[in-house]
Amino acid sequence: MEAFKIVKKIPGPKLDVKHGIIDLSHGAGGRATARLVEQLFEVEFDNALIKQHNDAACFSLSSGRYVMTCDAHVISPLFFPGGDIGCLSVYGTVNDLAMMGAKPLYLTAAFILEEGFAFSDLKRIVQSMAKAARRAQVVIVAGDTKVVEKGKGDGVFITTTGVGIVPEGVDISGDKAQTGDDVIVNGYIGDHGIAIMSHRENIQFDTTLLSDTAPLNDLVAKMTEAVPKLHCLRDPTRGGLATTLNELAKQSNVGFMIDENKIPVREEVTSACELLGLDPLYVANEGKLVAICPSEFTETLLTVMRNHPLGKEAAVIGKVIADSKEFVQLKTKFGGMRIVDWLTGEQLPRIC
Amino acid sequence: MEAFKIVKKIPGPKLDVKHGIIDLSHGAGGRATARLVEQLFEVEFDNALIKQHNDAACFSLSSGRYVMTCDAHVISPLFFPGGDIGCLSVYGTVNDLAMMGAKPLYLTAAFILEEGFAFSDLKRIVQSMAKAARRAQVVIVAGDTKVVEKGKGDGVFITTTGVGIVPEGVDISGDKAQTGDDVIVNGYIGDHGIAIMSHRENIQFDTTLLSDTAPLNDLVAKMTEAVPKLHCLRDPTRGGLATTLNELAKQSNVGFMIDENKIPVREEVTSACELLGLDPLYVANEGKLVAICPSEFTETLLTVMRNHPLGKEAAVIGKVIADSKEFVQLKTKFGGMRIVDWLTGEQLPRIC
Numbered sequence: 001m002e003a004f005k006i007v008k009k010i011p012g013p014k015l016d017v018k019h020g021i022i023d024l025s026h027g028a029g030g031r032a033t034a035r036l037v038e039q040l041f042e043v044e045f046d047n048a049l050i051k052q053h054n055d056a057a058c059f060s061l062s063s064g065r066y067v068m069t070c071d072a073h074v075i076s077p078l079f080f081p082g083g084d085i086g087c088l089s090v091y092g093t094v095n096d097l098a099m100m101g102a103k104p105l106y107l108t109a110a111f112i113l114e115e116g117f118a119f120s121d122l123k124r125i126v127q128s129m130a131k132a133a134r135r136a137q138v139v140i141v142a143g144d145t146k147v148v149e150k151g152k153g154d155g156v157f158i159t160t161t162g163v164g165i166v167p168e169g170v171d172i173s174g175d176k177a178q179t180g181d182d183v184i185v186n187g188y189i190g191d192h193g194i195a196i197m198s199h200r201e202n203i204q205f206d207t208t209l210l211s212d213t214a215p216l217n218d219l220v221a222k223m224t225e226a227v228p229k230l231h232c233l234r235d236p237t238r239g240g241l242a243t244t245l246n247e248l249a250k251q252s253n254v255g256f257m258i259d260e261n262k263i264p265v266r267e268e269v270t271s272a273c274e275l276l277g278l279d280p281l282y283v284a285n286e287g288k289l290v291a292i293c294p295s296e297f298t299e300t301l302l303t304v305m306r307n308h309p310l311g312k313e314a315a316v317i318g319k320v321i322a323d324s325k326e327f328v329q330l331k332t333k334f335g336g337m338r339i340v341d342w343l344t345g346e347q348l349p350r351i352c
Numbered sequence: 353m354e355a356f357k358i359v360k361k362i363p364g365p366k367l368d369v370k371h372g373i374i375d376l377s378h379g380a381g382g383r384a385t386a387r388l389v390e391q392l393f394e395v396e397f398d399n400a401l402i403k404q405h406n407d408a409a410c411f412s413l414s415s416g417r418y419v420m421t422c423d424a425h426v427i428s429p430l431f432f433p434g435g436d437i438g439c440l441s442v443y444g445t446v447n448d449l450a451m452m453g454a455k456p457l458y459l460t461a462a463f464i465l466e467e468g469f470a471f472s473d474l475k476r477i478v479q480s481m482a483k484a485a486r487r488a489q490v491v492i493v494a495g496d497t498k499v500v501e502k503g504k505g506d507g508v509f510i511t512t513t514g515v516g517i518v519p520e521g522v523d524i525s526g527d528k529a530q531t532g533d534d535v536i537v538n539g540y541i542g543d544h545g546i547a548i549m550s551h552r553e554n555i556q557f558d559t560t561l562l563s564d565t566a567p568l569n570d571l572v573a574k575m576t577e578a579v580p581k582l583h584c585l586r587d588p589t590r591g592g593l594a595t596t597l598n599e600l601a602k603q604s605n606v607g608f609m610i611d612e613n614k615i616p617v618r619e620e621v622t623s624a625c626e627l628l629g630l631d632p633l634y635v636a637n638e639g640k641l642v643a644i645c646p647s648e649f650t651e652t653l654l655t656v657m658r659n660h661p662l663g664k665e666a667a668v669i670g671k672v673i674a675d676s677k678e679f680v681q682l683k684t685k686f687g688g689m690r691i692v693d694w695l696t697g698e699q700l701p702r703i704c
Binding site: 070106151243343 | 384414415416423451452458462497504509516586591699
């Protein structure tokens with residue numbers, strides 16, 4: 001019976017969020033992990049589902065069409081102008097669900113932490129995720145925390161997975177683009193990638209260029225409400241607008257004729273691209289979408305988009321054309337014509 | 353028009369799976385990523401949902417109660433006796449869903465790859481995942497691939513997220529243990545952790561000790577079919593049996609009285625634990641579960657479990673007792689009594 005005296009059963013001290021750091025015990029699944037989850041993750045993500053304390057969150061769903069997707073986030077630096085890995089990891093998955101026309105419902109978040117990572121940075125990131133989830137009206141229902149030795153990770157990697165429901169009558173897919181459809185974007189291209197690259201390369205602008213990271217689900221809900229027959233939606237993240245258009249061309253077996261003059265690009269982005277030797281068409285976005293719309297609905301769609309804070313600069317940038325070779329063609333600013341290929345190589349490592 | 357001649361639109365060479373390695377371009381979201389996804393992931397995970405090529409997989413669900421959970425896997429080494437990070441990442445999430453009594457349906461898988469990682473190793477891991485998914489009867493519907501620079505990761509980390517449906521009438525939760533309930537395990541404790549540690553420490557046994565990594569959903573389906581009123585299920589992974597029992601005690605506000613003599617532990621595991629200074633109660637398992645069962649159903653449950661390949665050594669190891677202090681008490685082999693606390697510290701880093 002001696003053990004009763006020896007082994008104490010104390011809940012343990014509070015996390016020292018200000019000065020503490022992650023050590024391997026926080027990934028061991030024992031008391032330190034439980035304390036981290038209770039005192040940090042559950043406090044910030046505060047909702048009934050995450051507090052069920054079971055191996056999985058349980059919720060009711062009505063019958064219907066659902067979508068599911070995941071995104072690993074390894075962006076460097078973790079904090080950047082306009083956002084951080086936390087909000088990015090929420091919006092990244094929310095947007096992938098929204099690109100199916102779905103209303104995002106539930107998210108999970110798995111953290112791979114590097115030994116030595118500061119609690120204060122982790123808290124800032126988790127708070128940013130919580131705020132982003134509220135903004136996007138999704139609930140983070142479950143999570144996981146693993147820790148790797150110093151030098152085997154890089155601060156924190158966050159993988160989010162989401163589930164959403166597709167409204168009745170909405171049927172959006174990358175294989176539905178048809179000849180004659182209009183190609184629309186909701187605003188300036190290249191902000192995210194250039195904000196990150198400028199930060200890395202220490203390039204200064206007159207005004208601070210911010211990442212466009214934002215949840216697109218509310219904009220999409222209004223778009224599909226107004227135009228349920230929308231054909232395709234896709235967010236031009238890694239690989240940029242050029243790669244997204246190539247993906248859609250391949251999926252739908254069509255071509256695109258894009259007018260460079262009509263693509264909204266900020267002056268700062270154009271200048272920075274020139275300086276860095278980048279093409280804005282290949283630069284990542286985190287709050288942009290490409291919509292492929294039957295032309296009879298284009299005006300309706302543009303009106304709805306321009307009335308939304310995330311679609312004020314919406315613009316028609318081109319047309320879907322018949323092309324069995326699935327080329328993305330660009331009328332350049334100077335009146336020339338070129339083919340815009342898929343991104344090859346790696347111009348912007350760890351951009352999301 | 354000159355670009356037509358310059359820019360070729362060739363699908364590109366086949367992946368050299370035998371000699372090739374991951375470089376940063378495979379995480380850039382452009383052509384190299386597309387090629388990796390098409391030629392490796394889609395070939396192995398072969399199913400209609402993953403080939404939709406959209407931002408999210410779309411499927412129909414009937415109305416009901418669903419569960420969702422995620423697990424990041426950072427195990428080292430990636431290949432170990434009895435398994436690898438691939439099958440582990442599938443079974444880990446499948447089992448978390450099963451511990452809610454659910455039938456696992458869909459999984460996503462996000463890969464964080466380190467620059468320089470061999471395609472051949474990746475292929476082996478992905479094939480193992482595909483095989484594991486078939487065995488567990490789940491479908492991997494979506495994925496993501498990111499690449500970090502050499503020295504910022506460790507080969508590959510895999511986060512899987514799963515969704516499952518809870519059958520009508522099943523209501524399993526960690527807060528439902530009641531005084532008088534029996535505590536049952538489905539077999540030998542500690543195999544996974546000791547298999548990994550022995551491999552790392554190069555300890556030899558007469559026979560090869562294998563990880564117990566396995567999908568528990570089929571066993572659970574048979575258990576809940578026979579005993580729908582089962583109270584709790586939990587898989588004692590990180591932190592081992594000791595931590596799992598402490599979690600359940602806390603959640604249900606009860607105590608446990610466990611009989612050490614009744615806990616199935618292999619001789620090799622006992623010896624290795626002595627050698628390594630470990631306690632089998634804290635060693636991770638990947639194919640084990642703890643079931644808390646109203647005693648009137650215990651015999652029925654044991655019969656069903658022992659008829660299943662993954663429950664042949666099922667045993668009652670103790671009882672739920674009233675205890676507002678939520679202690680897990682152990683009658684030791686030598687007739688003493690001790691309290692089994694939560695795992696503190698980190699005895700086995702990166703065990704899953």
